[in-house]
Every structure is written in C-alpha cells, then in structure tokens.
Amino acid sequence: MFPIILSILILSTTSNAAVQDFCVADLKAAAGPTGYSCKNPATVTIDDFIFSGFRKPGNTSNTIKTAVTPASADQFPGVNGLGISVARLETEQGGLVPLHSHPGATEIAIVTQGSLVAGFISSANTVYYKSLEEGDTIVFPEGLLHFLFNSGNGTAKAIFSFSSSNPRTQLTSFALFGNDLPSDIVGKVTFLDAEVVKKYKGLLGGSR
Amino acid sequence: MFPIILSILILSTTSNAAVQDFCVADLKAAAGPTGYSCKNPATVTIDDFIFSGFRKPGNTSNTIKTAVTPASADQFPGVNGLGISVARLETEQGGLVPLHSHPGATEIAIVTQGSLVAGFISSANTVYYKSLEEGDTIVFPEGLLHFLFNSGNGTAKAIFSFSSSNPRTQLTSFALFGNDLPSDIVGKVTFLDAEVVKKYKGLLGGSR
Amino acid sequence: MFPIILSILILSTTSNAAVQDFCVADLKAAAGPTGYSCKNPATVTIDDFIFSGFRKPGNTSNTIKTAVTPASADQFPGVNGLGISVARLETEQGGLVPLHSHPGATEIAIVTQGSLVAGFISSANTVYYKSLEEGDTIVFPEGLLHFLFNSGNGTAKAIFSFSSSNPRTQLTSFALFGNDLPSDIVGKVTFLDAEVVKKYKGLLGGSR
Amino acid sequence: MFPIILSILILSTTSNAAVQDFCVADLKAAAGPTGYSCKNPATVTIDDFIFSGFRKPGNTSNTIKTAVTPASADQFPGVNGLGISVARLETEQGGLVPLHSHPGATEIAIVTQGSLVAGFISSANTVYYKSLEEGDTIVFPEGLLHFLFNSGNGTAKAIFSFSSSNPRTQLTSFALFGNDLPSDIVGKVTFLDAEVVKKYKGLLGGSR
Amino acid sequence: MFPIILSILILSTTSNAAVQDFCVADLKAAAGPTGYSCKNPATVTIDDFIFSGFRKPGNTSNTIKTAVTPASADQFPGVNGLGISVARLETEQGGLVPLHSHPGATEIAIVTQGSLVAGFISSANTVYYKSLEEGDTIVFPEGLLHFLFNSGNGTAKAIFSFSSSNPRTQLTSFALFGNDLPSDIVGKVTFLDAEVVKKYKGLLGGSR
Amino acid sequence: MFPIILSILILSTTSNAAVQDFCVADLKAAAGPTGYSCKNPATVTIDDFIFSGFRKPGNTSNTIKTAVTPASADQFPGVNGLGISVARLETEQGGLVPLHSHPGATEIAIVTQGSLVAGFISSANTVYYKSLEEGDTIVFPEGLLHFLFNSGNGTAKAIFSFSSSNPRTQLTSFALFGNDLPSDIVGKVTFLDAEVVKKYKGLLGGSR
Structure with a gap:
C-alpha cells in the first residue's frame, strides 16, 4: 500500500500543520493579543489537553465558604487560542460567589449539586435572577455583573464554562x-x- | 435624588440597549450567518437564560447505551449569539459516543462520574487519547474527530462545553x-x- | 466612452452591493447578534452617516454635574455593524463619571478641555490612574471598571471613542x-x- | 437497527440545525451586518451551492478588453456568511484590470492561462509587482490598491479568490x-x- | 515639492506600518493562535507574495491517481494571517479525493478541466452532490465532510480556495x-x- | 480579614492574568497577524495607557496646510490588540486631507473647531458628502475612499477614531x-x- 501512504504525504502538509490544529500555550514565551505563543507541536502530548485539577476538592475554608478552581490557559495550556475554558464551583452552606464580571467572556453555569441562587444585572440595571436546582443551567451574558450563592442546606456545586481561554474575573468589592x-x-x-x-x-x- | 436618577437616563441609552447585552433567539424568525434574530428585549425574562433539561436523566436505552442532552440555541435561546453552549453526557457500562466532529466548535469535556476513555485525532493523523477519571477534563480542538467511551463498571457522566451557540455534530459512521x-x-x-x-x-x- | 461604462457594470455588482459597504441600522426591524438589520441601501443618504447631537451643549444640571452624549447605533445609525462609536463628555467643576464598565468595548478618552483624573482597575485589582491635561489621551481596556472626574477649576470636556457600535454602560453603583x-x-x-x-x-x- | 437510529435523534438536533451548517442567502430578505438572512434550510438544494456562470466565456468587447465574472453572494447564494467567494478574469491581448481595492477582503489570483503583470501598493507607498506566468499565484493583502494587465501575446485568464462572501470593488479612476x-x-x-x-x-x- | 513629501511623513506612520499591511510568515519563529510571527517587513519582497508551485504538474502516480498541491502559509508565506489560501487538484481518469473535512475552513472548488462529481454531507446527514463540468463551482461549508472524484474520461483539474491561511485536512479513512x-x-x-x-x-x- | 484575602487568590489567577486584560505593545519584539507581542505585564505602568502627543499643536507648515497626529499602536502602545486608536486633525484655512482609504478600518471624525467638508465614495461610486460644522460627526465605512477639507475661514480641527489599533493610510495620489x-x-x-x-x-x- 506504499502509494496510498505516499498520497497522504501529498495531500496533507508537514509536521508543522499540527500547529494549526491546536496552539498549546508556551507559558514562558511572549504572549500576543490573542493568547500565548504555541508550544513546539513536536513536544505536545495528550497531557497538554487534559486538566486534572478537579480530581480533588477545593478548599472552602474561607470567609465566603467557597472554592472556585479555574481551568483557563494558565492552568490548562491546551485551551490556548481555542476560545473556551471551564472552572468548578464548590460552596458550603451559606457560601457565595461575590458580584463580579468577566471582561470579554460569557459564562454558563450548570448546577451539579444542591441549590444556588444565580443572577445577573443588565446595562439597563434590570436584574435577572432565580433559584436553581441541580441540573439547572444559566447563562450570564458577556461582561455583565453576576453572582451566585448557596441557597440550600448543604454543599452546592457547579461547573462554569466560559467563551474565552482566559476569562479574567473582576470582583466588584x-x-x-x-x-x-x-x-x-x-x-x-x-x-x-x-x-x-x-x-x-x-x-x-x-x-x- | 431626582437629579441622579435623571443622570442615569443621560448616561445610558434607552430600552433598546438591552438588545445588545444579549440576543435571545427568536426561533421562529429568520436566522442570519451569526445566529437567530433577537427576541424583543421587552419580552425577555430570566427564564430565557435558564435551561432545565438536565434536571431529569436522559434515556440511555439505545444501542450505544448513551444519552447526550444538548443545551444549544435551539433548546436554550439565551445563548444565541454568545459563542457558547453546553450538553450533558450519560453513558451506561459499555456505552460510547461514536467518532464525530463539531464543524466550527472546540469542545471541553469534564468527567463528573465514572471513567471514560476520550481522544481526538489530529489532521496529521496523530491520536491523542487517555483514560479519564472523575474530575478529569479534556479539550477536543475545533473541527477534529473525537470519541469517548465508558471504560468503567458503572454509569459515566460528563458535562460538555462548546465554543459555539450551536455546535452541530457530524457523526462519522x-x-x-x-x-x-x-x-x-x-x-x-x-x-x-x-x-x-x-x-x-x-x-x-x-x-x- | 460607452464601453468603459459598460465594463464597470461587469466589474462591480449591482445596487445591492452597497449593502455590504455599510449597514445603516433599521431601528424598527429585528436585530441579530451582530447588530440591527440594514436599512434598504436605496434609501440611504449622507445624513445617515452624520450625527449632529454634539452641536449643542449637554445638560450638566444634575447631581454629578456631568453630561455624556452618546453617538451609538441607536442615535447614529450609520455606525451599525462597523465596530465603532463615540460619545462626548462635559463635566463642570467637581463633576464626575461614576465607576462603570462597557461590556465588550474598549474606550479611548481624549481630553479636549480642562483637567480630568482618569483611571481603570485591572482584574488583578491593580489601579492605573493619572491626572490628565488637555490633549492627553487614555485607553480603558475592554470590560474593565474605570472612572473620570474633573480635577480642575472649570469645565472639562472629552471625546470618548468605543470599539463597538453599541458600547453599553454598566454603572457600578x-x-x-x-x-x-x-x-x-x-x-x-x-x-x-x-x-x-x-x-x-x-x-x-x-x-x- | 431502530435503537441506533433513535440514538442519532438524541445526539443531533432537529432540522433547524441545518441552518447552522450553512446560511444560503435569501436575496429578498433584509440583510444584517454579516450578510444576508438565511433561506429556509428545508428548501435548500445542491444547486444553492453550485455556481455555473463560469461555463461560458465572458464578454471582453469593451475598452479594457477584459471580463471579470463574479461569484459572490449575490450570484452564488451558498457562500453567504462563509467568508469566501471567487471570480474569473479573462483579458485579451492588451487588456487590463484597472487599479482598485476591495474594502475588507484579501485576494489571491491564480494565472490559469497566458502572462499577467500583477502588483499591489502598500500603505507605505511601496510597490510590489512582477510578471506572472501560467500557474503563478499572487496574494493582494486586504484593502490595498492592486492591478493586473495582460503582458503576453494572447488571452490571459486567472481565477480570483476573496476572503469575503462579498468583496466589493472600488476602482480608483x-x-x-x-x-x-x-x-x-x-x-x-x-x-x-x-x-x-x-x-x-x-x-x-x-x-x- | 519638499513640503508635500514632508506631509506624507506626518500622515503615515514609519516603516513598521508595513507590518500591518501584511504579516509574511517567519516559518522558523514561534507561532501564535492566529498564525506565524511576521517576517521583518524590511526584508519582505514581491517573491513573498508569489507562489510558483503550480507551474509544473503534480505527481498523480499513486493509488488515488490524484495530486493536490497546497499553497497554504507553509508553502506560501505571504498569506499568513490573511484568512485565505488555495490549492490545485489534478486527478486522472478514475482518480479521486477521499472523504475529508477541513477543520475551520470553508472550501470553494472551481472545475478547470474535465468532469468531477463533488459533494458534501451536512450535520443532519443530508448529502448534497452533483456532477460538475468545466467551469462549475461548488462550495463545501466549513468543517463538513466532502469528496470529489473524476467522473469523465480524461484528466480533471480544479482550483480550491479556502477561508483560512492553513486549511488543514482530516482524511476520514x-x-x-x-x-x-x-x-x-x-x-x-x-x-x-x-x-x-x-x-x-x-x-x-x-x-x- | 485574612480569609477573604485568601479567597481572592483562589478566585483570580496569578500575575499572568494581567496579560489578558491588555497587551501593551513590545515594539521591539516580533509582531503576529493580530498585532505586536505583549510587554511583560509586570513592567506595565499607567504611562503605557496614556498618549500625550496631542498636548502641543502639529506642524501645518506644509503644502496641504494640515497636520494629522496619529495615536496608533506605534505611538500609543496601550491600544495594541484592542481594536481601536485615534488621531488629531489640524488644518489651516484652505487646508485638506487628500483622498485616501484605511485598509481594514472604519473611521469616525468629530469636528471640534471650524468647518470641514467631508465625504466618502462607495464601491458603487456613489458619493456621500456634506459640509460639517463644529460638533458634527461623520463615519467613513471600512476601506472606502474618503476626504476632508477646510471650508471655513480659520483653522479647523477634528478628532479621528478608528476601528483598528493600526489604521494604516493609503493616500491615493x-x-x-x-x-x-x-x-x-x-x-x-x-x-x-x-x-x-x-x-x-x-x-x-x-x-x-
């Protein structure tokens, strides 16, 4: 089958092409307006595309009884340049995520355990909020102030998804x-x- | 405090401004290249931004022992135009998500229960795959073929996040x-x- | 010269092509994720591309002694879809623009009269601010909280430019x-x- | 095989999903900033994705001895919203394409017959031009003035490709x-x- | 004419401005999410914008009797960052381009010789295909599986145009x-x- | 309040996050398709976000009696990657800005003193122009030829705003x-x- 193998060499480009399928962040090189420089694709492995930081629980022993564990390009280099990232929320009874915005990213939150009140405020100062149960999912449109707090009796958890590989957080207070x-x-x-x-x-x- | 209230009218634009904070899909109107037309913002409520389809389990009584429940613009009009959507995976022992791609969307999968083998294939035909445990997170770069299958003894679940409000699915087989x-x-x-x-x-x- | 006139008909497309040079907002039609629908180009005139709202002074008789006059797509339909808009600031002695952000827009402010203190706060909570004189220009990066206040003895004025045809304003307080x-x-x-x-x-x- | 067929209904969305694979231009509906509204996907056929206007020769009986046949969204509705279009050049001995720019589109020209001199002028007023033979390919970066003329003894032909579904043409003279x-x-x-x-x-x- | 020459120095920026008109790929420097780094504009010449690889015929002596000659950023550095590239197809009688997709690029194919059957498959598994003659042009929307095969008695040729400077190819088999x-x-x-x-x-x- | 301070460390990312709020141009490093590389955020100060070049008048002692002072990424590194920049026009009686286009940028001009005639020409060769007074504002859509000239008895001034951090200028003549x-x-x-x-x-x- 030598000829078919040959044909694939003609049809596809060389090893550099892999740079274009993905751009794993080289956290030590200079960044540009759209993200980090790409790691040499020859050294990329499956581990660059996997984040294991959600395996163990976060530390909620703080004033807000809450841990947010980010998986953005800084922690998860495989998402660099791909316009998406995630995070995990764990919040004890009485816990909360203070009012904040993500400059340049929309967020979706999926409640995976417990009850949360979640809401956002529009630029017309209209408030959209509701109490959410496990499985409920809410979208916070790009750049708008939003909040969540545990409204149940036990721990609440959620998965956050962002339309940016680096959804920074501006906590109002x-x-x-x-x-x-x-x-x-x-x-x-x-x-x-x-x-x-x-x-x-x-x-x-x-x-x- | 009349004067300050007045000043906000000067500083912000009128009710139409809300159209720009979000563009809740009007599923019955004509779509354009970037998504559905926007519902009249005066009729938008918090429920447009909430999806409750993950409250109940999906039906895995099928050949692939798997249910994927999408929350894209068609099911979740609040994400229209915001470049993001989510879905939920439930797969019984022996279940799988067949090989497929999302034309124009990157996907992140977070394992929320059980064990999954997940992988993708680059345009250079290199395969990147690994066995994932609960909490592990993988990114499948935009447009590339990928797959997941339950590699454990019980049900496995995952949350999928997409860099598009409508990540269509092209199942290879x-x-x-x-x-x-x-x-x-x-x-x-x-x-x-x-x-x-x-x-x-x-x-x-x-x-x- | 009939043949050359003919050739231009071959080389360019018909009247509809004008739709693509610009998309003057039809404020009464449905909007989509990227802005308003386009007015019929056959009815577009030079006046659609001109905004005259800065001819007369704004009303600064309010608590913040300040008038911000916007020229966004709602007031200036010619900018629809073009990713840019402007506004004018007039602020009396002691006046101010309260802390706010523009979800999804960067802003540049040019001081055209008087003295202003202007600053923004990064997502790392670092504050960047300075006293500006006439002619000084500052950029407030997309989505970050920022403020301005009159630091001189008379009226101060500025021109604001935004990287969006509809830079909404979320005033924190x-x-x-x-x-x-x-x-x-x-x-x-x-x-x-x-x-x-x-x-x-x-x-x-x-x-x- | 009923269960697998069922599973595909679960995995993919309904008929509306086709809207997102493509957005065939509805030339009679309102346009928006990113192109025409989409034709109802249920009425889309293969013919919407095919343009046959290059089957017959263009009319070069004009002053510039040249025919440019466009296949943009107006003539080729299937490209609407997809960021690409093409055109064909036929130019007799002594023929030319006058100096022009495409506002918002890069162009690639592939010489398919004869000889052409092609060039562009940068914003620093540097001229980049060369004589091209059959098979030679040149890129004219976005928005810059460029020109082509037949430099051989017979007819010259080229294929033009544009990074826009509607690359308008501004002919300088x-x-x-x-x-x-x-x-x-x-x-x-x-x-x-x-x-x-x-x-x-x-x-x-x-x-x- | 010294004063006018002076004025152009005031009106335009310095030599660095050329970087922004184009970004010729420096194939040896680090890439970023949107393409290769730019070659120093002072060393850029017209040859960076010209690709001559289509001058000679491709080698179709392989199992699929087909040669696809790419002119992407790797071969044609002048297209880097400009969102467009091209390729040439030559396929002998009985030849074919196997089923494949381009992750993140739409393709237009123009038949320049012979007859080809060309088609694509939507995410709803609908097949759109037709027999094309010389001059016929087809668009394959972004990320969808498509194919071409020679349906005539002699060699068939086509020009491919892509909405990406690096349209990678994922060949299904x-x-x-x-x-x-x-x-x-x-x-x-x-x-x-x-x-x-x-x-x-x-x-x-x-x-x- | 140690625990709350701790929580912010959990909620926000490390110093690198600042890279994403802004990307101040490192004018000596390699550029990429979307702009300059980012200066190390640890060395960024408020002065990177301020441009003072408009403090003193421009030199209008030239043939066109006009000075255009740009504040693009080359002069104003803080705007790099943010899709916006500005410039100032000063033009003496009888002065003018010759016909030109900005490849890839829309421009808004605000008359801050005197009278100007301003206009642009569409790709259909339609001319849109008008005499503007102080305060009048005009938009020149992306990539189209436009001009301004002083139509009054004294000096005229304007502020220009561009939808690009580097709106190059192609002066037709x-x-x-x-x-x-x-x-x-x-x-x-x-x-x-x-x-x-x-x-x-x-x-x-x-x-x-």
Missing part, C-alpha cells in the same frame, strides 16, 4: 476596596460615604 | 452509512469494500 | 443600588452592611 | 472621475489640475 | 485506519467489525 | 505618483495620459 485607590476617589466615583469606604478598605485588604 | 449517498460512491471515497458499505448502510439506516 | 435586587442579596454579594445597602438604595432609586 | 463629485473637489483632494479632472470626468462617465 | 489507535477502539467508535478495521489498518498504514 | 511604479503602468491602470502621470510623479516625489 475587591476592585472597589481591595487596592490602593485613594478612599476619597472611591467615595467620589461610587457615591459611598468616606466612612463606608474606609471600613471596607480595612476589611478587604485595601490601603489609603 | 452516520455520515458514511446513514443516508442515501450511493454505496459505490461511499466505497470509492473511503476505500471500503462494497459489501462492507452495504452491510453498514443496512445497520445504520442508509439506503442505495 | 446603579447596578448595585438602582434596581429591585433585594437588599439582603446586594449585601451578601458585596459584603456591604444592610444599612449601607438600604441607604444607597434610597439615594439611587432602588427598591426592596 | 471611476471613484475619482465616474460620479458627480464636483470637479473642484476632485482636484483639491487629488492635486490634479482642473482640466485633467474634467477630461477624465468626460471619459469615465462623471458629471459636474 | 486515514484518521480511522492510518494510525496507532487500537483496532478495538476504532471498531467500537465506528461500529465496524474487528476484521474490517484490521484489513483497512493494513491497507492504509495503521498499526495495532 | 501618493500611491499613484509617489513611488517607482513605472509611468506607463500607472497610465495603463488609471487611464491617465503619460504626460499627466509624469507631471504628478514629479510633483509627488515618484520616479520612473
């Missing part, structure tokens, strides 16, 4: 109070009183 | 044998013998 | 306090005290 | 002289003398 | 039988009998 | 006459007489 933006500026651009700003700066790790 | 493409053509373009083609045409619902 | 999201939920997902939430709900027009 | 833009304006913005402008307005069908 | 994917897995995910799989593994160069 | 494209070719592809071509080659700095 940490953006407001968790940095060195001077308190008077924070107050001015949010209408919050100086004392409120200072109190939450103290609570959330901000300064000035 | 059904594309080859499950339609009216004449058997001699099928044989010619696949190198399969006439008798093989005819046998599988019979098995998979094809004619001619 | 109005998203938090200017709607009917129950106060206990607002408090839970922002860590703000109930009394703080209720106070600002009152101030910014929210209920519940 | 017709844009300058083939419309009602007043001659003084044409002269002002091109530095051409009034008499030159008027002469070519006369030749190329312009007025005023 | 080689993906199934031309690698080391274990035969039992191939059988399981295609429903093919073990003996069929092994026979074609032998014929098409596969192992295991 | 310089593309025709300001390079070494042989005069006979220029004449052939524009229908201009040899003497006209030679005269303007002399005026605009061209040779041959």
Whole structure:
C-alpha cells in the first residue's frame, strides 16, 4: 500500500500543520493579543489537553465558604487560542460567589449539586435572577455583573464554562476596596460615604 | 435624588440597549450567518437564560447505551449569539459516543462520574487519547474527530462545553452509512469494500 | 466612452452591493447578534452617516454635574455593524463619571478641555490612574471598571471613542443600588452592611 | 437497527440545525451586518451551492478588453456568511484590470492561462509587482490598491479568490472621475489640475 | 515639492506600518493562535507574495491517481494571517479525493478541466452532490465532510480556495485506519467489525 | 480579614492574568497577524495607557496646510490588540486631507473647531458628502475612499477614531505618483495620459 501512504504525504502538509490544529500555550514565551505563543507541536502530548485539577476538592475554608478552581490557559495550556475554558464551583452552606464580571467572556453555569441562587444585572440595571436546582443551567451574558450563592442546606456545586481561554474575573468589592485607590476617589466615583469606604478598605485588604 | 436618577437616563441609552447585552433567539424568525434574530428585549425574562433539561436523566436505552442532552440555541435561546453552549453526557457500562466532529466548535469535556476513555485525532493523523477519571477534563480542538467511551463498571457522566451557540455534530459512521449517498460512491471515497458499505448502510439506516 | 461604462457594470455588482459597504441600522426591524438589520441601501443618504447631537451643549444640571452624549447605533445609525462609536463628555467643576464598565468595548478618552483624573482597575485589582491635561489621551481596556472626574477649576470636556457600535454602560453603583435586587442579596454579594445597602438604595432609586 | 437510529435523534438536533451548517442567502430578505438572512434550510438544494456562470466565456468587447465574472453572494447564494467567494478574469491581448481595492477582503489570483503583470501598493507607498506566468499565484493583502494587465501575446485568464462572501470593488479612476463629485473637489483632494479632472470626468462617465 | 513629501511623513506612520499591511510568515519563529510571527517587513519582497508551485504538474502516480498541491502559509508565506489560501487538484481518469473535512475552513472548488462529481454531507446527514463540468463551482461549508472524484474520461483539474491561511485536512479513512489507535477502539467508535478495521489498518498504514 | 484575602487568590489567577486584560505593545519584539507581542505585564505602568502627543499643536507648515497626529499602536502602545486608536486633525484655512482609504478600518471624525467638508465614495461610486460644522460627526465605512477639507475661514480641527489599533493610510495620489511604479503602468491602470502621470510623479516625489 506504499502509494496510498505516499498520497497522504501529498495531500496533507508537514509536521508543522499540527500547529494549526491546536496552539498549546508556551507559558514562558511572549504572549500576543490573542493568547500565548504555541508550544513546539513536536513536544505536545495528550497531557497538554487534559486538566486534572478537579480530581480533588477545593478548599472552602474561607470567609465566603467557597472554592472556585479555574481551568483557563494558565492552568490548562491546551485551551490556548481555542476560545473556551471551564472552572468548578464548590460552596458550603451559606457560601457565595461575590458580584463580579468577566471582561470579554460569557459564562454558563450548570448546577451539579444542591441549590444556588444565580443572577445577573443588565446595562439597563434590570436584574435577572432565580433559584436553581441541580441540573439547572444559566447563562450570564458577556461582561455583565453576576453572582451566585448557596441557597440550600448543604454543599452546592457547579461547573462554569466560559467563551474565552482566559476569562479574567473582576470582583466588584475587591476592585472597589481591595487596592490602593485613594478612599476619597472611591467615595467620589461610587457615591459611598468616606466612612463606608474606609471600613471596607480595612476589611478587604485595601490601603489609603 | 431626582437629579441622579435623571443622570442615569443621560448616561445610558434607552430600552433598546438591552438588545445588545444579549440576543435571545427568536426561533421562529429568520436566522442570519451569526445566529437567530433577537427576541424583543421587552419580552425577555430570566427564564430565557435558564435551561432545565438536565434536571431529569436522559434515556440511555439505545444501542450505544448513551444519552447526550444538548443545551444549544435551539433548546436554550439565551445563548444565541454568545459563542457558547453546553450538553450533558450519560453513558451506561459499555456505552460510547461514536467518532464525530463539531464543524466550527472546540469542545471541553469534564468527567463528573465514572471513567471514560476520550481522544481526538489530529489532521496529521496523530491520536491523542487517555483514560479519564472523575474530575478529569479534556479539550477536543475545533473541527477534529473525537470519541469517548465508558471504560468503567458503572454509569459515566460528563458535562460538555462548546465554543459555539450551536455546535452541530457530524457523526462519522452516520455520515458514511446513514443516508442515501450511493454505496459505490461511499466505497470509492473511503476505500471500503462494497459489501462492507452495504452491510453498514443496512445497520445504520442508509439506503442505495 | 460607452464601453468603459459598460465594463464597470461587469466589474462591480449591482445596487445591492452597497449593502455590504455599510449597514445603516433599521431601528424598527429585528436585530441579530451582530447588530440591527440594514436599512434598504436605496434609501440611504449622507445624513445617515452624520450625527449632529454634539452641536449643542449637554445638560450638566444634575447631581454629578456631568453630561455624556452618546453617538451609538441607536442615535447614529450609520455606525451599525462597523465596530465603532463615540460619545462626548462635559463635566463642570467637581463633576464626575461614576465607576462603570462597557461590556465588550474598549474606550479611548481624549481630553479636549480642562483637567480630568482618569483611571481603570485591572482584574488583578491593580489601579492605573493619572491626572490628565488637555490633549492627553487614555485607553480603558475592554470590560474593565474605570472612572473620570474633573480635577480642575472649570469645565472639562472629552471625546470618548468605543470599539463597538453599541458600547453599553454598566454603572457600578446603579447596578448595585438602582434596581429591585433585594437588599439582603446586594449585601451578601458585596459584603456591604444592610444599612449601607438600604441607604444607597434610597439615594439611587432602588427598591426592596 | 431502530435503537441506533433513535440514538442519532438524541445526539443531533432537529432540522433547524441545518441552518447552522450553512446560511444560503435569501436575496429578498433584509440583510444584517454579516450578510444576508438565511433561506429556509428545508428548501435548500445542491444547486444553492453550485455556481455555473463560469461555463461560458465572458464578454471582453469593451475598452479594457477584459471580463471579470463574479461569484459572490449575490450570484452564488451558498457562500453567504462563509467568508469566501471567487471570480474569473479573462483579458485579451492588451487588456487590463484597472487599479482598485476591495474594502475588507484579501485576494489571491491564480494565472490559469497566458502572462499577467500583477502588483499591489502598500500603505507605505511601496510597490510590489512582477510578471506572472501560467500557474503563478499572487496574494493582494486586504484593502490595498492592486492591478493586473495582460503582458503576453494572447488571452490571459486567472481565477480570483476573496476572503469575503462579498468583496466589493472600488476602482480608483471611476471613484475619482465616474460620479458627480464636483470637479473642484476632485482636484483639491487629488492635486490634479482642473482640466485633467474634467477630461477624465468626460471619459469615465462623471458629471459636474 | 519638499513640503508635500514632508506631509506624507506626518500622515503615515514609519516603516513598521508595513507590518500591518501584511504579516509574511517567519516559518522558523514561534507561532501564535492566529498564525506565524511576521517576517521583518524590511526584508519582505514581491517573491513573498508569489507562489510558483503550480507551474509544473503534480505527481498523480499513486493509488488515488490524484495530486493536490497546497499553497497554504507553509508553502506560501505571504498569506499568513490573511484568512485565505488555495490549492490545485489534478486527478486522472478514475482518480479521486477521499472523504475529508477541513477543520475551520470553508472550501470553494472551481472545475478547470474535465468532469468531477463533488459533494458534501451536512450535520443532519443530508448529502448534497452533483456532477460538475468545466467551469462549475461548488462550495463545501466549513468543517463538513466532502469528496470529489473524476467522473469523465480524461484528466480533471480544479482550483480550491479556502477561508483560512492553513486549511488543514482530516482524511476520514486515514484518521480511522492510518494510525496507532487500537483496532478495538476504532471498531467500537465506528461500529465496524474487528476484521474490517484490521484489513483497512493494513491497507492504509495503521498499526495495532 | 485574612480569609477573604485568601479567597481572592483562589478566585483570580496569578500575575499572568494581567496579560489578558491588555497587551501593551513590545515594539521591539516580533509582531503576529493580530498585532505586536505583549510587554511583560509586570513592567506595565499607567504611562503605557496614556498618549500625550496631542498636548502641543502639529506642524501645518506644509503644502496641504494640515497636520494629522496619529495615536496608533506605534505611538500609543496601550491600544495594541484592542481594536481601536485615534488621531488629531489640524488644518489651516484652505487646508485638506487628500483622498485616501484605511485598509481594514472604519473611521469616525468629530469636528471640534471650524468647518470641514467631508465625504466618502462607495464601491458603487456613489458619493456621500456634506459640509460639517463644529460638533458634527461623520463615519467613513471600512476601506472606502474618503476626504476632508477646510471650508471655513480659520483653522479647523477634528478628532479621528478608528476601528483598528493600526489604521494604516493609503493616500491615493501618493500611491499613484509617489513611488517607482513605472509611468506607463500607472497610465495603463488609471487611464491617465503619460504626460499627466509624469507631471504628478514629479510633483509627488515618484520616479520612473
């Protein structure tokens, strides 16, 4: 069957073609506007396409009783350049995911255990929210503020899917109070009183 | 506080702006190259952004012992135009998802129960596959052939996430044998013998 | 010169081709995921490509002493589908643009009069801000929280440019306090005290 | 084989899914920013995906001794939304394609008969051009001015391929002289003398 | 004319601007998600934009009596980043292009000599195919399985155009039988009998 | 509040995430098809997002009495990869911006002082133009020829906004006459007489 094997060499391009099927992130090389540079395809293996960080439970021993385990290009190099990534939510009774947005990514959340209240706020300030049961799935449109909290009696879990290989997260309260933006500026651009700003700066790790 | 309320009217646009935050599919209107037309935003509710089809188990009483429940724009109008959708896999012992591709979508699969062997084939005909345990996550790059099968003793489940609001599925064996493409053509373009083609045409619902 | 005139008919397509040079918004027809439907090109005139809303000054007689006049697809149908729009800022002494984000649009601001402090907050909660003089120009990357305030003694003005024909605006404080999201939920997902939430709900027009 | 046939119904979506494989242009419906609305997929046939306009020769009996036969979405509805289209060039001895650009499309030209000189001009005003023989292929990057002319003794032919389903054509000399833009304006913005402008307005069908 | 020459320096950017008109592939540098890095524009010449590989005939002395000569970014660096590429088909009497897909690219085929039967299969398993004569043109929508075979008495030729600078090719039978994917897995995910799989593994160069 | 600070480490990714919020151009590194490589985010400061080149007036002492000051990625590295940039126009009485196009970018022009006539020409050779006063805003759709000239008694100024971080400029008369494209070719592809071509080659700095 030598001739057919030959024909495939004619029909397909050389080993470099594999670069185009995927672009596994080379986390140490320079990035560009659309993601990381590609690892040499000759060194790519199945393990570049597999993420095992969801095997063990996350650590929910924190104030929000919640762990979000991301599987974005930084942790899961195989998704680089492919416009998609995932994460896992675990939240104990009373736990929550604070209000936040993903600049440039839509999110879908699938409840895999327990009950969650989930919602988002449109640019017209309309609130869309509902209590979700196991199996319920919600979409948070790109760039809009959204939140989730455990509304049941036990642990709740969800799978998050994002329309970006690196859906960064802007947590509203940490953006407001968790940095060195001077308190008077924070107050001015949010209408919050100086004392409120200072109190939450103290609570959330901000300064000035 | 009348003046501040007034200012928001100046700063944001009118009710039509909501059209741009999302474009809930109007399944009865004409579609365009990027998806369905948008439902009138004044009639959109939280239920347009929620899919409840994963609440009940799928029906795995079929030859492949498998149910794939899609939540694409057709079933989940809120994802229209947002470049993302999901699906759920349930597969009994011995069950499988036949070889297939999604034209124009990357897929991420997260194993939520049991064990699955999952793999994909590059355009250079290299095979990338591995046995996955609960929590393992794999990415199948856009447009490439891939498969999954239950490799454990019980039911296996997974969540699929796609980089498209409508990741269609081209199942290889059904594309080859499950339609009216004449058997001699099928044989010619696949190198399969006439008798093989005819046998599988019979098995998979094809004619001619 | 009949033959050359004839040749242009051969070389270019018919009147419908104009649809592709531009897609002036038909604000009354159904929209799709990428914008409004196109007005019939035979009825398009130069006025569809011109916006005159910046001729007269905006009304800054409000609590924030500021007017933002948008020229997005809703006001300026000629930009529909072209991935760009603009707006004008006028802000009196002591005026400000509250903290906000544009879901899915980058913004460039050019100071055309006076002094403004402008800044944005990254997803890593790093703050980038500076005092700008007339002629200074700043870019606020897509989807990130940003703000501006008048830091001089007179009126300040700026031109805003957006990488979207409809850069909606999500004003943080109005998203938090200017709607009917129950106060206990607002408090839970922002860590703000109930009394703080209720106070600002009152101030910014929210209920519940 | 009933169960396998059943399973395919579970795995794939309903007839509407075909809309997403392709979006054959409905030339009579409203267009949107990304192309024409889709024809009802139930009425689509193989003929929507085939263009037969290259079967017969074009008419080169014109001043430029050239025929360009387009197969864009207007003539070839199957390419709508797919980001590609083609055209055929036939040019007699001494014939030419005048200087022009395609707003928003890259072009590849493959010489299938004869000899052509082909070139383009960069935004830095560098000229890239060469004499091409049968089989030679050239790329004209998106939006840049380019030209071709027959440099041999007989008919030359080429196939053009475009990175757009509707690569409109802006012919420089017709844009300058083939419309009602007043001659003084044409002269002002091109530095051409009034008499030159008027002469070519006369030749190329312009007025005023 | 010194002042006008000066003005062009003000109006256009420096030599680096050429990088943006085109991005000729530097095949030895790292690639990114959207293609190869750009060659230094100062070293770019007209030859980077010309491909001469179609000057001589391809070698059709193989089992499928067919030569496909690609002009993608690997062979034709000038198309890098421009979303388009081409290829040439030559197929002797009885020759064929086996069933395959291009992950992420639409293809247009123009018959330039002879007769070809060409077709594609939708994700709904509908087959669209027809016999084409010289001049006939067909579009194969993105990512779908398609095929061509010589249906005439002599050599047939075609030009292929792709909506990608690197339209990789996944040949179904080689993906199934031309690698080391274990035969039992191939059988399981295609429903093919073990003996069929092994026979074609032998014929098409596969192992295991 | 240690636990909440801890939770943010869990919820957001490490310092590398900043790469994704923005991609400040590293002007000395290799570029790719979508722009420059990103500067190391650890070295990015607010000054990377600010352009001060509009603080001082441009030099209008040239033949066209006009200065266009660009703030594209080359001058304003913070806009790299963000799909937007700006420029400033100053034009004395009698001044003008010659006919030109931006390959791949739409432009919006806002008149900030004086009077300008502005217009563009469609691919159907229809001219859309009008006299604009201060505050008037016009959009020039992607890739189409357009022009502006001062129609008042004093200096006119405008702000330009582009839908690209590097909107190159192709000035028609310089593309025709300001390079070494042989005069006979220029004449052939524009229908201009040899003497006209030679005269303007002399005026605009061209040779041959």
